[in-house]
Amino acid sequence: MTIDVAHQGGAVPASSRRRRPGLLRRIVQNRNDYAYIAPALIVMALVIAYPIYYTVELSFFKTPANLAMDQKIFVGLDNYWTILTSKSFRDVTYNTLIWTIFSTFFAYVLGLGAALALNREFVGRGVLRAVLLVPYVISAVAASYVWKWLYHSDFGVIGALSVQFGFTDRPINFLDNIYTALPAIIVVNIWKEFSFAMIMLLAGLQTVPDQLLRAAQVDGANAWQRFWHVTMPHLKGVSMVTILLLVVTNLNSFIIPWIMTGGGPAGATDIWITQIYQLAFGRIRFGLASAYSVILFIVMMLLGYFYVKALTRGDEAKSE
Amino acid sequence: MAEVVLNEVVKSYGNVYAVNHVSLTVADGEFVALVGPSGCGKTTTLSLVAGLNEITGGEIHIGGRLVNDLDPKDRDIAMVFQNYALYPNKSVFKNLAFPLQMRKLSKAEIERKVMSAAKVLDIVHLLERKPRELSGGQQQRVALGRALVRDPRVFLMDEPLSNLDAKLRVQMRTELKRFHQDLQATVIYVTHDQLEAVTMADKMAVMNGGFLQQYDSPKNVFGNPANMFVASFVGSPAMSLIPLEAVTHGSDVALRSPEGWEMPLSPQNARKALGSTTSKVVLGARHSTVRLHQAETPGAVPGVVYTVEPTGDITFVQVFLGDAVVIVSLDPSFVVEPDQKVWIEFDQERIHLFDGATEKALPAA
Amino acid sequence: MSTQTASKPAPMPATPVRTRKPIDWWRWAGRGILAFLLIFTALPMAWMVITSLKTQLAALQYPPQWWPEEVTFENYLRLLSPNNAIGHEFLQYFWNSLYVSILSTVLGVVVAVPAAYAFSRFRFPGRQALFFSVLLRNMFPAVVFLMPLFLMMKWLGLVNTHGSLILTYLTFGLPLSIWLLKGFYDNIPPQLEQAARIDGATRFQAFFHIVMPLSSPGIIATAIYAFIMAWNEYVYALTFLNSKEMLTLPVGLQRFFAEYATDWPGLMAASFIMSVPVVVLFLVLQKYFVRALTEGAVKS
Known part of the structure; x- marks a missing residue:
């Protein structure tokens, strides 16, 4: 019989050395387990990992218009230089920022309002929630055409309504005006995605303990104080994630501007993604478009860093 | 029924030893309790016997057969889990039938065995229900029934009573003891409750930090504790x-x-x-x-x-x-x-x- | 004493009113927001339906007919009858979309289920990599993958085939599917499989008989999410497909619009038909879809 009470203490420092066996050895040891994930890994390597690498590679080359990539020419950082010094880059970046910031802000605020209003029992709550979610579910292409029709310069219902209520004398041509085109498509984007924020925040609201709200009520907090001191702190984590996901989605959005305005009029709604698509498949400049993608990619990485931080901060808070 | 022999059994994760050179023999028909505080290695030891964890070193024999590399299904054991592990999507009948189906018994045979086990445990009226419609005590019986239906060589029990309320626990304790006496079954029983071990077991194995501290009859463990850990662990209030x-x-x-x-x-x-x-x-x-x-x-x-x-x-x-x-x-x-x-x-x-x-x-x- | 009772009635009713009033105000504010959002959400969709019930002539009027003077289903009939050219073309797009979406969803689930199960149950190096691939997938614009994938599909000879879309959709759905399903498997106690294995099941039988049925809500959630994403996807379909008979609905709709530029009622009817499968799927399986959306963020 072995009796070694002192060894109990010895187990603790040993756990910090758990990573000692080499990576390769551990992979070989677990080779059966890898069979489960092999199919997923293979397609992901093929369709996700490899293209990322290839985009970075292409960004250093001048690519021929016939896409025969064996004829590509190494140009170093030329593509980056071309993009960063062009005037259009500045304008497009400006549009992208406006598009992203306003879409995200209003989608979040409307989503929060809807979530708070829906976070109590009333007749028709489920139906209402479902109806509000429909724009998020339907195709952005269909949504774009529906709104294009609503905004139609001659027969659009929005123009007709604004005349009817006496806001304007004539229907406004929303999508062909460089001042109204970007706001008009931002409205469509908010319409499409505010319910995403709503559903996330609604799920977040379920994590607010009822007891805490009741305790605050007993302590004499009014509705606003309860919202600000009890509900909002609980929504912080979900809000961070929601806002970051909205920002990323908006930076990546393509369909609404592409279908509704195609970047026009006069580039007033041109954002990074439409610009990249135009460069790649309009002008067949894959190298330049790749460099553009890499720039976007770096911005995304920075955002991703904050995203991970936001997520892990939530974890730390939980473990405390 | 069969004898279970553990010989210098080791389970380690990297440099952390969950089970450290444990040797003990459970005689045929004996009721052995593995006791110790949480994290002492008792549950891991049980999983090694069951074959749910891969053994790092040493040997485990069940009924004279080396089972180190055998799948759980080939070890001819039954196990009752702490949370009962009843299949939530299957009725009580199907829960009891599952081990027999897996052994490809005929429908009639399954029916007969399930009914006789259900009769023994007095759960015949529950057979059509789903586990979530049962009380804790009833779930416990079903879990026991599932172990019972196919008369295995060894019963493994992982804190089967710890989820019951105090009164029911005392009642089930007597029933389990009775069940062991009637069947003359070999039972390895894990618990952190030394009182359970003392009242039910023929022998108790006290574990701590992965090591076997003492393996003896409850009377000797109580009367002659091998070390300070056993002395302070067994008996209430503690020594x-x-x-x-x-x-x-x-x-x-x-x-x-x-x-x-x-x-x-x-x-x-x-x-x-x-x-x-x-x-x-x-x-x-x-x-x-x-x-x-x-x-x-x-x-x-x-x-x-x-x-x-x-x-x-x-x-x-x-x-x-x-x-x-x-x-x-x-x-x-x-x-x-x-x-x-x-x-x-x-x-x-x-x-x-x-x-x-x-x-x-x-x-x- | 008498002065106190005399002065009391005045503030007394005031206090309860003052404490109740803010609550009412909040409730009304909530109703106001919901009413506004309901109008904001429903009006465009309502106008889509109304327009789709008009003749072309009735649609192109100013001021608009708020309700069609003559309700017609002709736009729908034209799109759904295989006998005329427009209907033939539209139905072809519809079946293409259905085929691509269903196949990529099914294959995606088949690949994701074992991977998610492994990530939930086994410990091996690279578990964190999954988390990062989910992030990566969310972070990168579709366009970043577009050029290299286009070149790769060209090289594989998959350009202008549905295979290219199926492969792309199933892969892009994978990180999220695996992540979601892993959450479901994490909630299934491993003791159930252990019990099954002791009861005589092999590892695969334990998974198939016990774990799979229990994870079906997760599989449904993942599948509808993947289906809706595939059904609505536009950019890859736009780039990878070029012949008319291969197009999926989103791209087909655009082409349809380019050809019949002024047929707004027809376009609205097409948009409506295109939305029907996903909206029905969403309404029927709403709770699963919501779960798919919120699971990762709220829990992690």
Whole structure:
């Protein structure tokens, strides 16, 4: 019989050395387990990992218009230089920022309002929630055409309504005006995605303990104080994630501007993604478009860093 | 039924040993309890026997057959889990039938065996229900039934009673004991509740930190704990342990406290104390062997009452001897007050002495 | 004493009113927001339906007919009858979309289920990599993958085939599917499989008989999410497909619009038909879809 009470203490420092066996050895040891994930890994390597690498590679080359990539020419950082010094880059970046910031802000605020209003029992709550979610579910292409029709310069219902209520004398041509085109498509984007924020925040609201709200009520907090001191702190984590996901989605959005305005009029709604698509498949400049993608990619990485931080901060808070 | 032999069994994760060179033999038809605090390795040991965890080193034999590399399904064992692990999407009948289906028994045979097990456990009226529609005690019976239907060679039970309320637990304890006696089954039973082990098991294996501390009958584990850990783990309230120093005055040996009082030892205890690797000796005493005096008594040592806990038929009193605590059980008619100065007398025949350095029980020399 | 009772009635009713009033105000504010959002959400969809019930002539009027003077289902009939050219073309797009979406969803689930199960149950190096691939997938614009994938599909000879879309959709759905399903498997106690294995099941049987049925809500959630994403996807379909008979609905709709530029009622009817499968799927399986959306963010 072995009796070694002192060894109990010895187990603790040993756990910090758990990573000692080499990576390769551990992979070989677990080779059966890898069979489960092999199919997923293979397609992901093929369709996700490899293209990322290839985009970075292409960004250093001048690519021929016939896409025969064996004829590509190494140009170093030329593509980056071309993009960063062009005037259009500045304008497009400006549009992208406006598009992203306003879409995200209003989608979040409307989503929060809807979530708070829906976070109590009333007749028709489920139906209402479902109806509000429909724009998020339907195709952005269909949504774009529906709104294009609503905004139609001659027969659009929005123009007709604004005349009817006496806001304007004539229907406004929303999508062909460089001042109204970007706001008009931002409205469509908010319409499409505010319910995403709503559903996330609604799920977040379920994590607010009822007891805490009741305790605050007993302590004499009014509705606003309860919202600000009890509900909002609980929504912080979900809000961070929601806002970051909205920002990323908006930076990546393509369909609404592409279908509704195609970047026009006069580039007033041109954002990074439409610009990249135009460069790649309009002008067949894959190298330049790749460099553009890499720039976007770096911005995304920075955002991703904050995203991970936001997520892990939530974890730390939980473990405390 | 079969004998189970563990020989130098090791389970390690990297450099962390969950089970460290454990050897024990469970005889055919024996009920063995694996006890210890959480994280002591008892559940891991059970999983190794079941084949749910891969063994790192050593050998496990069931019924004379080496099972190290056998799948759980080929070991012919049954297991009852702490949370019962009933299949939530299957009815009680199908839960009981599942092990038989997996063994490809005929429909009629399955029906017959499930019904007879259900009758034994008195759950016939529950057969069409889903697990979530059952009470905790009923789920427990179904879990037992699922183990019972196919008369395995060994029953493994992982804290099967810990999710039940106190009253039901006592009732199920008697039923389990009865069930073991009727079937003459080999049972390995994991629990953190030493009382369960003491009341049900033929033998108990006390584990701590992955090591087997003591493997013996409950009577011997209680009466002759092998070390300080076993002494403090088995018995409720726990054995009082008082760290002291052995001093010699000519041929007499006494234990001296940091406060300065001395307690002379009987010749037999003196020989034990001298066997300690250092002069540090720990005195152990169960509450029932300690006497409390209101006035100074020869051979008794001074202390101060800390708390008085009446439990009905016995009153427990905690007394501080310097920094150490001694628990004394008294008749409820005996009146003591907190902060009262009292004298404690130990029964030389029934005290335990431990080596202060190795924490092992000091053997009679 | 009498002065106190006399002065009391005045503030007394005021206090309860003052404490109740803010609550009412909040409730009304909530109703106001919901009413506004309901109008904002429903009006465009309502106008889509109304327009789709008009003749072309009735649609192109100013001021608009708020309700069609003459309700017609002709736009729908034209799109759904295989006998005329427009209907033939539209139905072809519809079946293409259905085929691509269903196949990529099914294959995606088949690949994701074992991977998610492994990530939930086994410990091996690279578990964190999954988390990052989910992030990566969310972070990168579709366009970043577009050029290299286009070149790769060209090289594989998959350009202008549905295979290219199926492979792309199933892969892009994978990180999220695995992540979601892993959450479901994490909630299934491993003791159930252990019990099954002791009861005589192999690892695969334990998974198939016990774990799979329990994870079906997760599989449904993942599948509808993947289906809706595939059904609505536009950019890859736009780039990878070029012949008319291969197009999926989103791209087909655009082409349809380019050809019949002024047929707004027809376009609205097409948009409506295109939305029907996903909206029905969403309404029927709403709770699963919501779970798919919120699971990762709220829990992690």
